[in-house]
Amino acid sequence: MRTQVGIIGAGPAGLLLSHLLHLRGISSVVLEKRSRDYVERRVRAGVLEQGTVDTLIEAGVGERLLREGLPHHGIELRYDGERHRIAFEKLVPGRAITVYGQQEVVKDLIAARLEAGGDIRFEVEDVAAHSLEDRPYLTFGGERLDCDVIAGCDGFHGVSRPSIPPGVLKTYERDYPFAWLGVLAEVAPSSEELIYARTERGFALHSMRSPTISRFYLQVPPDADVAEWPDERIWAELRTRLETVPGFALTTGAIIEKSVTPMRGFVTEPMQHGRLYLAGDAAHIVPPTGAKGLNLAVADVRVLTEALTAFFHDGSTGALDGYSAACLKRVWRAQHFSWWMTTLLHTFDSDDAYGRRLQLSYLDYVTSSEAAATTLAENYVGLPW
Numbered sequence: 001m002r003t004q005v006g007i008i009g010a011g012p013a014g015l016l017l018s019h020l021l022h023l024r025g026i027s028s029v030v031l032e033k034r035s036r037d038y039v040e041r042r043v044r045a046g047v048l049e050q051g052t053v054d055t056l057i058e059a060g061v062g063e064r065l066l067r068e069g070l071p072h073h074g075i076e077l078r079y080d081g082e083r084h085r086i087a088f089e090k091l092v093p094g095r096a097i098t099v100y101g102q103q104e105v106v107k108d109l110i111a112a113r114l115e116a117g118g119d120i121r122f123e124v125e126d127v128a129a130h131s132l133e134d135r136p137y138l139t140f141g142g143e144r145l146d147c148d149v150i151a152g153c154d155g156f157h158g159v160s161r162p163s164i165p166p167g168v169l170k171t172y173e174r175d176y177p178f179a180w181l182g183v184l185a186e187v188a189p190s191s192e193e194l195i196y197a198r199t200e201r202g203f204a205l206h207s208m209r210s211p212t213i214s215r216f217y218l219q220v221p222p223d224a225d226v227a228e229w230p231d232e233r234i235w236a237e238l239r240t241r242l243e244t245v246p247g248f249a250l251t252t253g254a255i256i257e258k259s260v261t262p263m264r265g266f267v268t269e270p271m272q273h274g275r276l277y278l279a280g281d282a283a284h285i286v287p288p289t290g291a292k293g294l295n296l297a298v299a300d301v302r303v304l305t306e307a308l309t310a311f312f313h314d315g316s317t318g319a320l321d322g323y324s325a326a327c328l329k330r331v332w333r334a335q336h337f338s339w340w341m342t343t344l345l346h347t348f349d350s351d352d353a354y355g356r357r358l359q360l361s362y363l364d365y366v367t368s369s370e371a372a373a374t375t376l377a378e379n380y381v382g383l384p385w
């Protein structure tokens with residue numbers, strides 16, 4: 001079997017790449033170890049930058065997103081008994097974000113690929129990448145796929161990054177001393193906008209998926225287990241951390257999903273070796289506080305699509321050679337912003353009373369200085385694409 005681009009992973013990165021390449025007349029095969037049902041149900045992030053929305057619309061997969069996505073023109077920072085709105089329409093006029101679940105993006109992309117006759121293999125076993133420097137090929141479940149280029153879109157725990165010989169990559173990593181407990185609930189959001197709440201008991205985030213589904217996160221210890229978090233405990237903790245301002249009451253409902261996600265920053269440099277190109281979580285991870293993970297994956301894929309188009313249409317390798325360098329500036333900006341938002345809003349056991357006062361003072365600065373609030377807003381909605 002032969003294709004131009006062998007893609008490992010049917011997350012947003014792999015699926016979008018396959019679809020954008022198809023629109024340029026470039027063939028690909030996507031190899032995914034999980035089932036279609038699994039990847040379509042996996043609950044992940046849900047904040048799309050304008051550049052991500054534009055990319056999906058241009059790719060012809062924005063119809064449901066435009067219909068069901070929720071445009072947001074601000075977020076709330078809540079701390080010390082007060083609420084403060086970061087007003088995008090004032091600070092970054094004309095720019096906003098759209099709340100639309102990642103698994104909805106995945107569903108839309110799979111439907112578009114299959115409708116166009118795309119080749120996605122689900123539940124494939126033992127995917128491995130070989131001969132990365134010349135005539136690369138993939139093997140899986142006893143089959144062989146020859147390709148000109150391999151795209152490693154298989155997330156943080158995938159096989160593509162470890163297939164690069166030792167010593168080639170330099171990795172940068174920071175583990176945070178806490179995790180997020182993510183909760184999906186069948187209840188109308190208690191707020192029109194996202195609430196990022198900093199309390200002495202830890203961080204809480206109120207987000208949403210639709211007018212009838214709410215999404216919440218709680219800062220929890222790094223080794224937390226969902227078994228320790230029965231529904232009543234989750235609601236009690238969300239109340240304690242969110243009902244801190246006058247007039248706000250949290251509406252509760254049926255919890256339909258919960259999971260614990262570790263918090264980590266990670267970057268690999270370069271994001272390529274030979275004919276293997278890494279995109280999305282395979283190359284970098286951000287803590288989710290800045291809502292950048294999915295948007296970075298889409299940004300990588302856009303750069304890679306342009307480079308592959310130049311390669312397959314004109315035989316030029318310049319853009320492919322510069323792929324990693326072209327992506328890493330945005331990747332590092334997002335790393336910094338995500339680290340900044342995380343340290344601004346979480347409680348660190350290592351912080352003494354002095355450290356906590358510094359954090360509150362910085363929050364006061366961000367919410368009272370237009371320059372500081374603009375820094376937050378322009379990074380949150382996404383720097384220009």
Ligand code: APR
Pocket residue numbers: 008009010011012013014031032033034039044045102127153154155156157158159279280281282286292293294297
């Ligand atoms: N063989 C085949 N597929 C694999 C393998 C493997 N060995 N290992 C992982 N995969 C698949 C996973 O099952 C998953 O479907 O690769 C896919 C990777 O998808 P994601 O983890 O969603 O990563 P990506 O497409 O880069 O999406 C960007 O950023 O912040 C996050 O939540 C955001 O998940 C999103 C990510």
Ligand code: PHB
Pocket residue numbers: 044045046047194205207208215288289290291
């Ligand atoms: C989400 O809705 O899943 C979400 C929102 C904002 C974040 C992270 C996750 O910062």
